[in-house]
Amino acid sequence: MAAAANSTPTPTEIKLHQKSRVLEITYADGKTFSLSCEFLRVHSPSAEVRGHGPGQEVLQVGKHEVTINRIEPVGTYAVQLVFSDGHDTGIYSWDLLYNFGLHHDDMWAEYLKRMQEAGASREKK
Numbered sequence: 001m002a003a004a005a006n007s008t009p010t011p012t013e014i015k016l017h018q019k020s021r022v023l024e025i026t027y028a029d030g031k032t033f034s035l036s037c038e039f040l041r042v043h044s045p046s047a048e049v050r051g052h053g054p055g056q057e058v059l060q061v062g063k064h065e066v067t068i069n070r071i072e073p074v075g076t077y078a079v080q081l082v083f084s085d086g087h088d089t090g091i092y093s094w095d096l097l098y099n100f101g102l103h104h105d106d107m108w109a110e111y112l113k114r115m116q117e118a119g120a121s122r123e124k125k
Contacts, residue, residue: 008095014071014079021067023081025097033101038122041066041083042111043100044090059114064122 009028016023021037042049042060051057063085070082078093100107115122 008098010094011097016068016071018067021065023068023071025101027094027098031098031101033097033104035097035100035104037066037068037083038063039100039104039108039111040068040081040092041085041087043107044081044087045092045096046087046090048087048089059118059120061115061118061120062122062124065124 009031011025012028013026014023015025022034023037023040024032024034026032041063044050044060049058049060065084067084068081069084072080072082074080074091078091078096080088080091082088
């Protein structure tokens with residue numbers, strides 16, 4: 001599912017739209033992806049969200065209003081996103097973000113399905 005490291009274009013621009021809570025990423029191949037802060041938060045590559053192995057994923061609830069407070073570069077291959085709920089441990093590589101852009105709709109639908117099955121809410125309680 002992930003693109004090979006040497007075939008993924010690098011971002012040419014990353015814009016955070018605070019009002020709409022969307023991170024817009026434009027890649028060298030001309031593709032532009034708009035990923036909501038909520039999407040990025042609930043799909044964080046951190047162990048806190050993904051677990052330490054298959055089946056250990058932790059469903060993230062109540063993240064509808066989450067925003068990104070800071071974007072910190074990690075070398076020349078990734079960024080670390082600091083979210084308004086204090087979460088800051090995921091490293092978002094260019095490959096991962098590109099993959100998120102390509103598969104956004106399916107990933108979001110799966111997340112909403114999991115939320116519904118769990119009887120959980122995107123709204124903070």
